[in-house]
Amino acid sequence: MSPYDRLAELGLALPPLPGPVANYVPFVREGDMIYLSGQGPREADGTFRTGKVGAEIDVEQAYEDARLTGLNLLAVLHKAIGDLSRVRRVVKLLGMVNAVPDFRSHPQVINGCSDLLVAVFGEKGHHARSAVGLGSLPENITVEVEAIVVVD
Numbered sequence: 272m273s274p275y276d277r278l279a280e281l282g283l284a285l286p287p288l289p290g291p292v293a294n295y296v297p298f299v300r301e302g303d304m305i306y307l308s309g310q311g312p313r314e315a316d317g318t319f320r321t322g323k324v325g326a327e328i329d330v331e332q333a334y335e336d337a338r339l340t341g342l343n344l345l346a347v348l349h350k351a352i353g354d355l356s357r358v359r360r361v362v363k364l365l366g367m368v369n370a371v372p373d374f375r376s377h378p379q380v381i382n383g384c385s386d387l388l389v390a391v392f393g394e395k396g397h398h399a400r401s402a403v404g405l406g407s408l409p410e411n412i413t414v415e416v417e418a419i420v421v422v423d
Contacts, residue, residue, distance in 0.1 A: 274355035274391045278345075281390060285346040286315045292409070298351040303359070305351050305420045309367070310343040311412035312336035321411040324404075325374035328413050336413045337366065337383030344384070344418050345391065352422050361388050361398040363419040369412060370404040377402040384416050 278284065288297070299306045312320040320336045322328040328336075349355055366381030368374070381402040388396035398418075408415050 274345075274358070277391045281387075283342055285349055286313070286343060288346055288350055289313065289317060297347045300351060303421050303423070304362075305348060305422055307344050307347050307351070307418040307420065309365075309415040309417040310340050310347065311408070311410070311415050312339040313343055314339070319410050319412045322369070322413055323371055323411075324368050324380060324413055325371035330376050330379050333368065333380040333413050334383035337381050337416065338387050339383075340414050340416045341384035341387035344416060345387075348418075348420060355391070357422045358392055358395055359421045359423050361392060361396050361418060361420050364388075364398055364400040365417045366400065366402040367408060367415045368402065368404045369406075369408040369414065372406075374404055377404050380414060381416065384414075 295308055297308050320339065324333045345355065364384060366384060368377045368380050370377065381400065385400060388398065
């Protein structure tokens with residue numbers, strides 16, 4: 272089953288790609304490595320899910336925001352390589368959570384992205400990861416995730 276079949280089985284489709292909001296590119300390819308710039312929980316209409324996790328946003332909603340962020344990473348990856356079936360391995364994620372100072376469930380939030388990648392790529396989706404809390408993120412988004420992927 273292809274990654275696209277798995278996405279369809281999950282009821283998901285790759286969203287349209289917005290342009291960068293600053294002076295950077297959404298990905299860099301170096302050999303067989305793809306470095307994906309940080310993505311946030313952007314809806315298909317271009318709006319972001321925003322708020323402070325641990326205050327007005329709970330862990331369950333932030334998990335869904337991280338899952339949406341993972342879908343946006345997949346859209347950038349598709350643009351970078353043309354076919355998600357070319358993914359050999361998701362190597363590393365850095366997940367950042369816009370959280371109140373005493374929030375402690377950063378890993379449970381970023382699991383939304385990690386779980387999606389494993390559902391789409393199977394064993395190839397298992398990765399190393401960091402999940403950290405920050406005092407703020409751009410546009411007050413709830414989460415941001417960047418990734419490193421090896422491709423054929």
